[in-house]
Amino acid sequence: MHPGNILVRVTQRKSSRKSKPHIIFFDVGMTAELSKNDQINLLGFFKAIALRDGRTAAECTLKLSKKQNCPKPEAFIQEVKESFDFWGTPEGDLIHPAECMQQLLEMVRRHKVNIDGNVCTVMVTVLVLEGWQRKLDPDYDMMHTLQTLLLRADWAKSLSYTIEGLMAP
Template sequence: VEMLSPRETIHEFCVAVRDQLDFRKEAANNRRFQTIFADDPDVFVPKLHEEFCGEAVIVMEFVEGVKDSDIDSLDLDRKRLAQIGVRAILKMIYDHGFVHADLHPGNILFQPDYKVYFIDLGMVGEIDETRRNGLAATILGLARNDGPTVARFMYDGSPRKSVTDYDVYEQDVCALVNMMHQRSLNDFEMSEAIGAVFDICRRHKLHADPAFTTINIAMIVVEGLGKKLAPDLDLFAYVQPYLMQVVARAPEVFQQIVTSSTPRPSLDEHALPPVVAAIDTATDGAESSDEPGPGTGASL
């Protein structure tokens, strides 16, 4: 249990719950999400009635919509909806490190014109850029059947570690990654994978980073949303170009990804143009922005 960093995780959870008792913080979260999705034509959060908001009360617009369980009542392209929802959550995690931490299905509403609303914004999680890059690299390694990359970034991301034999640890991670790659997408479960990762961490005395608790939940929601709305959506193929653009902003991380000697499937040809553009941005114009996006205008 100690390997799961329970004290730190419980502390993070208690802080998040306590913050929900002060509606000024939820209002601040709402404003930040308004900024995050200001240029997104598909994703929204309810607008605040600022004059009525305070410590003990928050007032916002009423939002009509249906949950994913009732999506059949809308005659919509389910795959398009899934892509909008997944893209929004990826944007929270990897572009801004500011994540809705209570993403159960009741807090995501869909409208007939393909608008997606996130509601109940009192609980959020934050993750710094270093962790975001490491997580992106880890998932890329998983998507590309690159066990050594997954092992390396899991190891680097652990706040405390006492691994006695790195080679054995790496072999265990590679076996897990390979096993997951043998399954079809419908047989793959993110929650099961996270549990298996925690088991490896426990056996090799790698402490889990409590900062990833919220992110793990969000990734499970991403998977569940994709499977429920569009079971044929290849989630790994969909997110891979996006994550390549994320790690391209960190040249040292990108270098480790592209030089890994592990045999793996090649990048899809459609992923390459935005990746090249992201590399150009990272190498030629990094000074122009404190927090560049993952490739402005690039299609996911």
């Protein structure tokens, strides 16, 4: 995805109610199909991020490939845990969630953690969308939304259902 493939349309309302923008995606030729196991692991990964649980985020990351070649998984888990512990401090809280995600992906590269291509496509797409969200509304708190969607049981179940419905047969 790139800026030319995303359109934000705001319809003008005659009433005093605030208009809701609609995001329209063009040419979404690159698609990914996630297995049920990938969906569960990815959902666990995002929940761990919302909870700022580095150990679980790292463990979920290690499960994002059917064939894992990370030579020292415990070292990877420890480094991710320490990073999450810092991100939960007042100084670390100043780091934008997208920057945290980029740092996490750098740890993935450094520790030679495998992530299957379909899962990687989803993660990169989330980063692209988050970047656009930040440009459209810099004051929007993505972490709050993530926590609301993933930590409330009814939202998590609904999100899981939605993800299943979006997957190609």
